[in-house]
Amino acid sequence: MIQMQGVYKTYRNGVTALNGLDVQIDQGEFVYVVGPSGAGKSTFTKLIYREEKPTNGTVFINDINTSTMKQRRIPMLRRQIGVVYQDFRLLPTLTVYENVAFALEVIEEDTANIRRRVMDVLDQVHLKNKARFLPDELSGGEQQRVSIARAMVNHPKILIADEPTGNLDPDTSWEIMHILEEINTGGTTVLMATHSREIVNTIRKRVIAIEDGMIVRDQAQGDYGYEM
Ligand SMILES: Nc1ncnc2c1ncn2[C@@H]1O[C@H](COP(=O)(O)OP(=O)(O)OP(=O)(O)O)[C@@H](O)[C@H]1O
DSSP states (O other): OOEEEEEEEETSSOOOEEEEEEEEOTTTTTEEEEEEETTSSHHOOOOOOTTOOOOOEEEEEETETTTSGGGHHHHHTTTEEEEEEEOOOOTSSSSSHHHHHHHHHHHHOHHHHHHHHHHHHHHHHTTTGGGGOOOOGOOOHHHHHHHHHHHHOOOEEEEEEEEEETTOOOHHHHHHHHHHHHHHHTTTTEEEEOHHHHHHSSSSEEEEEETTEEEEEEEOOOOOOOOO
């Protein structure tokens, strides 16, 4: 469960990105985060994986208060959260297999076990046959699927996707959406920041709209709501 209470975030340069946020997202939900550029969507997601801390208020992730948690426990929190970015962020000199294996939290696991886990997650994103390829030998959609595999390899409870289809053409975007839906069906909470009116209005889910750092709408089976 993700729970924010009275959350404010002012960056060091004085910009207030979040202006009093109260929200609860239960395990297994699929939520779109929408809103104009600069509204605070990325800041909202960064508070969840503790890339940023709130200036005021509390952020709880599965009963962990991310503001007061000990620094050394951050890796444990991050293991529960996978993150996917608009620009994929794969390591260019590593193969698909290596990019995913690199993210695996190896706790005395044998090679066969690691291989099985990596291949399982590559299978989930339909990329088993490209395990030996380098990122730049793949299409944008395939690269995004590798980044989803990397995010999912530790079986996180929460998947955050910050504009995952922002660099992709429409057909490829739908492929990515179907994979995110499958992941959600498996019980993972999916939180997706997006500017895609078409996706939000077609695959209906809860919509949280942020403007000027505030939640201005929180709607089950919601729509995108902004004119183009
Ligand atoms: N690290 C930072 N330091 C200072 N200001 C920041 C930082 N990150 C974001 N901001 C500012 O905070 C505000 C909210 O930014 P944020 O990236 O959260 O918006 P967004 O809704 O994700 O925008 P977009 O849709 O363009 O990605 C903006 O005014 C932005 O300039």
